Amino acid sequence: MRMRKRELSSLALVLSTAALLAGCAGSGKSGGTANEDDFHESGLPIVDKPITLRIAGTYDERTGSNWxxxxxxxxxxKDTNVQEDWNLVPGTDWANKRKITLASGDLPDVVLDLTNSEVVTGGAQGMFIPLEDLIAKYAPNLTAFLAKYPEVRQAITAPDGHIYSLPLANMSQYKHADGNSLWINKEWLKKIGMEMPTTTEDFKKMLEAFKAQDMDGDGNPNNEIPLTGIYGDSLYGLGYLFGSFNTMDNTFIVQDDKVQFVRSTPEYKNAIDYLHSLYAEGLIDPETFTQNSSQLIAKISSGKKASVGAFFAWSADQNTNADYRWDYGSPIIPLKGPDGYQITPRNNLQLSPAMFVITKADKHPKATMRWVDRAYEPELSLKLREGPNRLKKMDDGTYDIIENPKNYTAGEWKVKETPYNSFVYGFSQEMRDKERLPKPKPGQLDPDFDEWYQALIPYMKSWVFPDILFTNDQYKTIEQYQTDIQAYTDKMAAQWITKGGIDKDWDGYVQTLNKMGLSDYIKVYQDGYDTNKKNLEK
Incomplete structure (x- = not known):
């Protein structure tokens, strides 16, 4: 038995010595690739022998999954010797698929499009590797981007000081404009003899007229939909109307450095009461509370004539039928509410801090970092963001925009050759300025144009809660309260909008929220906000 122990000890020593020597032999040239001598710190190829990265994520159905x-x-x-085995699912399935993937123990090398809490928790558990040293050594494009936009570095840095994820970041100033815009059928307005509404009262009168008349001329005055959307959706939801009541359809907002839970405020109560006044008269599509984006887009685009008077979206021309896409003209600036409020959020710039993580299963982390850093090269970021098929580089270094062919919608054309918002990129205002963007027609505005952002500036409020990462313990506290409070407030909002009774129920509703731990829920957001602010001031 003693001899056996000595043999095992000797064998362990030999193996450990061999491993140490192997590590020294590859020192300075590699970093986790299966064959240390294959990796190159600069130049191409990244590795001498081809490697394949297993990557899980989601895709835009207009683009498809054959990336x-x-x-x-x-x-x-190109020329990297890095290949990918993409395991992609539709966006509607990704949340569940992602949870299963992270819990399975059979991790891919890279996971795309996570939640911030998943990143912090996975990092703390060792599921995802820290990236800050790899970024400093092997990601010059991303390093330059983070130096230019330190707020992005702040957003991807966990409270423990590590960076576990890489971002999708569009730092164009026009992205401060809210994507939840209101589009109104101007041809229907002509038919009822009304001007574009400027107040919530005018808006209601307009919807009443849309409902009362046969707007599409088919002889049936009851098959038109005055207003539709998707309740609770940030893009297609009813949030636009909350600005008329001096609030925003966000869970939390920040005013004078104080975090507020919107759904317990008087302003929120007034907004919900107004929505009920619309619903009670049949002016809001009942399916607003059940439909998804595909169903909404089909509803506003599938008929031979427009059947919807007004809807919420980033763009009308990318969602409606080509035969009447321009009937909706321009989005409108915020409606003035009964007390004169007329605001819109000054949104955080388009930033997804948790877009790309490298897992502990990846045998090639340095090669992976060098490969993904290519996506942050300014010109490739431009192509990932805008679509290479839409761009024609001119002699002066600017880019002309190639409009969509007739067999493509503008949205389909934009995502034809790019993963778009399902992968990383670092898009700067400088690259935006190099685009020869089409100008809007006189009297027309569009959220894709800087002119729309400029028009909204006078109404913008910087109340949106910032993009930050909480600590692992803070995420646990958030999880403790978030699900139940969200479900309860959603249930009550739907009940009040469809059936009324908010005045009668309000005090009891607030008491119930307090019993559910609302003060603790707010406090964890306040603590996270305060910590982030202090870090930014350093």
């Missing part, structure tokens, strides 16, 4: 055939991915891979 290896996209022009942007081909350019990303």
């Amino acid at each position: 290896n055939e996209l022009e942007t991915i081909k350019e990303l891979n």
